[in-house]
Amino acid sequence: MSRRTVVPVLLVLVVAAGIGLAVFQPWKAFTDTTVNEALPTVSAPAQRKDEAGTKGGAAPTGLAEGRFVSHEHDTSGTARTVRLADGGQVLRLEHLKTSEGPDVRVYLSTQEADAAKKGLGNGAVALGKLKGNLGNQNYTVPAGTDLSKFHSAVIWCERFSVSFGAADLAQVTG
Known part of the structure; x- marks a missing residue:
């Protein structure tokens, strides 16, 4: 040549x-990124003051939860939706273990976990970039979101349009 x-x-x-x-x-x-956030007691950014003027409130209430199943990457842990004392809602990922990847995000999906392997479905709500592939983390659910319409939490790679894993969200009873 x-x-x-x-x-x-x-x-x-x-x-x-x-x-x-x-x-x-x-x-x-x-590589791995570990995040260990505590469950918030009230929604960020402002904490509510009670009638005595002190910050605080009742304990968060679990609404729904489920265990992750693997899709394109080994994924395990638990997803929980939680109502905070001030009425705010969060999706909490506990003991999460998945892969890192480019542009990985967390969604609430109207699809069940098995179906989310093929796509998020209409009306999915983006909660933000995955903070870390290991640990415990919280994602604020937008105000006014009706959680009863969502059937799963999904770890989704935007760049390649694939689900790393998903968890069916079953209502917590009692």
Whole structure:
């Protein structure tokens, strides 16, 4: 090969490698991010004051919960929806263990966990980027969201449109 051919080929390979690294982020297969947040007692950012003027309130109330099942990546742990004393709602992921990946997000889905493997379904609500692939974490549910319409919590990779795993949310009784 002549130099006129080698230089452009090398440039194309370098650009392709750069794009591949940016899109696939292969190093994430070898890294973990652990997050251990406490369950909030009231919604952020403001804490409510009771009639005596002190911050605090009743304990959070569990609404629904379920265990994660694996889809495209091994995923385990528990998802819980919780109503806080001030009326705010959070999705809490406990003992989560999944893979890191590019652009991984947390959703509430109208689909059941098995069906979420193929897609989030109409009306899914994005709760934010996955904070870490290990541990305990909280995601604020937007005000006015009717949690009874959602059947699962899903760990979803936006970049590749795949579910890492999902948990059916069954109503807590008693």
